[in-house]
Amino acid sequence: MAMAGSLPTQSVGGRSFGRAAEDDFQRLSFTGSGSEYFGIWIVNILLTIITLGIYSAWAKVRRNRYFYGNTILLGRGFEYHARGGQILVGRLIVFAYLVIYNVTLTFVPLVGLGLGLLMLCFVPWLVARGLRFSARVTSYRNVRFDFAGRAGGAFLAFIVGPVLAALTLGILTPLASRWSYRYIGNNLRYGQKAFSTNPALGEIYRSWALSAAILVLGLLIVGFVVFLVTSLVGGLTDDVDVASLGSHLSAIVLIALGYVLVLAIFGVAALIYGAGVRNVAWSAATFDGRHRLLSDLSRLRYTGIALSNFVVTIVTLGLMRPWAAVRMARYVNEHTGIRFEGDVGEIFSQIDQEGSAVGAEFMDIEGFDFGF
Amino acid sequence: MASDGPAIASGEWYPPGSGRSIIASLAERGGRLIVRDESGGELAGSMLPSIEISSRVGRVARRITFPDGSTFETAENDAIDRFLAGKGRVREGIVHRLERFHPRLIAFVAATILLGVLIYRFALPLMVEVAVAFTPPVVPRIMSASTLETMDRTLLGDSKLDEARRGRIVEGFRRVAALSGRGEAGYTLNFREGGPLGPNAFALPDGTLILTDELVDLAGEDTEMIVGVLAHEIGHVEHEHSLRQIYRAAGLTALIMLVAGDIGSGAEDVLVQGGGLLALSYSRSAEAEADRHSVELMLKAGLDPGALGRFFQLLETKLDDRSETSILSTHPGTPERRKAIADWIGKARKRLE
Numbered sequence: 256m257a258m259a260g261s262l263p264t265q266s267v268g269g270r271s272f273g274r275a276a277e278d279d280f281q282r283l284s285f286t287g288s289g290s291e292y293f294g295i296w297i298v299n300i301l302l303t304i305i306t307l308g309i310y311s312a313w314a315k316v317r318r319n320r321y322f323y324g325n326t327i328l329l330g331r332g333f334e335y336h337a338r339g340g341q342i343l344v345g346r347l348i349v350f351a352y353l354v355i356y357n358v359t360l361t362f363v364p365l366v367g368l369g370l371g372l373l374m375l376c377f378v379p380w381l382v383a384r385g386l387r388f389s390a391r392v393t394s395y396r397n398v399r400f401d402f403a404g405r406a407g408g409a410f411l412a413f414i415v416g417p418v419l420a421a422l423t424l425g426i427l428t429p430l431a432s433r434w435s436y437r438y439i440g441n442n443l444r445y446g447q448k449a450f451s452t453n454p455a456l457g458e459i460y461r462s463w464a465l466s467a468a469i470l471v472l473g474l475l476i477v478g479f480v481v482f483l484v485t486s487l488v489g490g491l492t493d494d495v496d497v498a499s500l501g502s503h504l505s506a507i508v509l510i511a512l513g514y515v516l517v518l519a520i521f522g523v524a525a526l527i528y529g530a531g532v533r534n535v536a537w538s539a540a541t542f543d544g545r546h547r548l549l550s551d552l553s554r555l556r557y558t559g560i561a562l563s564n565f566v567v568t569i570v571t572l573g574l575m576r577p578w579a580a581v582r583m584a585r586y587v588n589e590h591t592g593i594r595f596e597g598d599v600g601e602i603f604s605q606i607d608q609e610g611s612a613v614g615a616e617f618m619d620i621e622g623f624d625f626g627f
Numbered sequence: 628m629a630s631d632g633p634a635i636a637s638g639e640w641y642p643p644g645s646g647r648s649i650i651a652s653l654a655e656r657g658g659r660l661i662v663r664d665e666s667g668g669e670l671a672g673s674m675l676p677s678i679e680i681s682s683r684v685g686r687v688a689r690r691i692t693f694p695d696g697s698t699f700e701t702a703e704n705d706a707i708d709r710f711l712a713g714k715g716r717v718r719e720g721i722v723h724r725l726e727r728f729h730p731r732l733i734a735f736v737a738a739t740i741l742l743g744v745l746i747y748r749f750a751l752p753l754m755v756e757v758a759v760a761f762t763p764p765v766v767p768r769i770m771s772a773s774t775l776e777t778m779d780r781t782l783l784g785d786s787k788l789d790e791a792r793r794g795r796i797v798e799g800f801r802r803v804a805a806l807s808g809r810g811e812a813g814y815t816l817n818f819r820e821g822g823p824l825g826p827n828a829f830a831l832p833d834g835t836l837i838l839t840d841e842l843v844d845l846a847g848e849d850t851e852m853i854v855g856v857l858a859h860e861i862g863h864v865e866h867e868h869s870l871r872q873i874y875r876a877a878g879l880t881a882l883i884m885l886v887a888g889d890i891g892s893g894a895e896d897v898l899v900q901g902g903g904l905l906a907l908s909y910s911r912s913a914e915a916e917a918d919r920h921s922v923e924l925m926l927k928a929g930l931d932p933g934a935l936g937r938f939f940q941l942l943e944t945k946l947d948d949r950s951e952t953s954i955l956s957t958h959p960g961t962p963e964r965r966k967a968i969a970d971w972i973g974k975a976r977k978r979l980e
Binding site: 301576 | 641643644645646647648681684685686687688690698700722725726727728729732735736738739742743746769773777877890893894897
């Protein structure tokens with residue numbers, strides 16, 4: 256039973272205010288298994304290939320129903336309600352646009368560029384629509400989520416933020432993260448009740464500092480090694496004229512190795528940062544103004560799981576991917592929770608579906624998938 | 628009053644749009660499917676066809692939605708499956724039955740890998756050929772015109788070669804172009820200053836060839852060598868290499884996107900990078916094909932088929948380009964190309980004898 260770990264309400268009352276013990280939180284759990292998901296996964300891929308990609312929309316529905324349905328809070332799972340047809344229509348539109356865009360970009364570059372810019376203007380609107388779709392097709396205890404964000408907020412969070420972060424070489428990344436978490440966290444609804452979050456910039460920067468240090472230190476080390484090796488090899492070929500073939504070969508291997516190393520450093524820094532920001536933003540969030548949310552991922556463990564998952568997936572040519580996906584879902588769920596203030600049964604019996612969230616979903620299409 | 632059948636499954640019932648659940652069970656009553664609470668009272672009910680029963684995914688709880696919007700949820704998947712089978716609705720669970728952990732999945736893995744390889748080896752090249760065949764000639768023309776315009780604006784400058792020099796090159800060029808598949812009218816030769824591109828020659832898909840002053844200077848008085856290089860560029864046009872490359876890259880990206888949702892973003896990146904490496908290998912084989920075309924065209928025109936080889940030798944000595952072929956290069960290594968050219972000349976001569 257997923258109630259395990261909760262304390263009787265009386266003991267909570269005895270505590271003074273301040274940071275409550277983690278045991279007060281109802282944690283999510285994940286009940287799926289790698290072997291069970293393996294079947295869903297391989298049938299998804301096989302049917303997608305056989306149907307020339309059309310099944311991929313239904314594949315997404317089955318995958319999400321599996322992961323949402325096995326995400327358990329207080330003994331009940333989440334549900335994913337999207338239909339294959341809706342997702343297929345959205346994908347066909349995106350696909351048609353990409354074809355037209357690439358064709359014009361190749362054959363009439365200037366018109367293509369114009370089309371790209373035009374698209375860029377629509378991105379915030381599409382992101383807001385996509386988030387709303389994702390929220391509305393998700394339910395817990397028969398009540399749907401909803402998303403009230405508009406294009407303006409999406410523009411700030413997903414266009415201005417990343418651009419600003421890139422222009423300042425990552426120094427303003429925490430600001431961008433704060434915008435995007437606030438955009439999502441403050442616009443998410445469950446039934447008629449709202450979520451809200453206001454992650455402190457200072458805390459995000461504390462988490463950012465570690466990633467920045469890893470990035471700078473890592474790149475310095477790689478740069479130093481590259482410098483050392485090239486001067487070493489250079490010295491060798493100056494003396495001996497025959498070494499050209501060998502040095503060419505080793506130079507190529509070194510370039511490839513350096514490339515992989517730099518990517519790995521960026522990957523690790525991004526994973527650590529992502530986990531840190533998630534912790535800050537979720538732990539600063541509340542539901543209905545009272546119930547606090549929690550995320551306490553260990554940044555090291557999270558990064559380790561992500562990296563080993565990646566390696567295992569590559570080494571087994573993808574066959575262990577289902578196991579890896581389940582492993583990650585389990586870890587993330589078990590480090591996500593919510594602390595209900597008051598009687599849980601009473602809280603949920605007061606939550607009703609907001610009228611607009613149902614029905615409207617059927618007019619909607621998925622659009623771009625950004626996910627939470 | 629009809630009596631209730633035995634409970635089909637037990638679970639929880641939610642009124643429409645409410646998060647408040649009631650412990651309930653599913654049963655049949657007089658041909659209708661109903662949800663009853665613990666005391667036997669009917670909470671919801673309807674004829675089976677108007678009830679929506681979610682399909683089975685693993686052990687995820689089943690959702691049964693009644694026309695009034697209320698929902699019955701149960702974890703007893705097998706019981707629901709048995710009930711549906713009893714109603715002759717066996718086929719609804721077919722995808723789930725395929726997905727169950729079973730030795731059959733090994734066959735699915737094998738089939739997936741086999742299909743993937745077949746698509747890459749046969750379907751993709753076939754699709755590229757079909758796309759090339761159905762591309763109207765106006766497409767490469769527009770493409771080339773806009774590329775030349777863009778390059779003229781950004782990289783290339785006006786040629787500073789004197790008329791006599793140009794005349795000699797054009798004359799040699801006409802001899803080989805006249806013998807090519809598209810004929811002399813199929814090609815236009817443009818002289819430009821290469822700027823950052825340096826000594827270079829390239830072909831646009833509609834038969835527009837561009838030759839830089841720097842390459843002409845590098846060749847010195849050896850006009851035949853330049854003609855050999857131009858014959859190589861004609862080879863690219865005749866084999867429609869640029870169109871093929873565009874379609875191939877697009878097709879490969881589409882293939883990766885097809886399975887992308889299920890392999891994780893890291894693995895997807897690796898696939899995309901791998902696709903890039905494969906595209907390079909394709910580019911190397913295209914270069915070799917164009918080299919060979921140069922040899923054959925020069926022979927037909929009664930010129931020295933080794934002219935292109937001389938050009939590569941010149942590159943080796945003057946620019947010290949001794950690069951080996953590697954999986955990271957767009958062109959084969961220069962020494963290797965010279966050797967291949969010598970081989971083709973030998974073979975072509977033997978054929979003529």
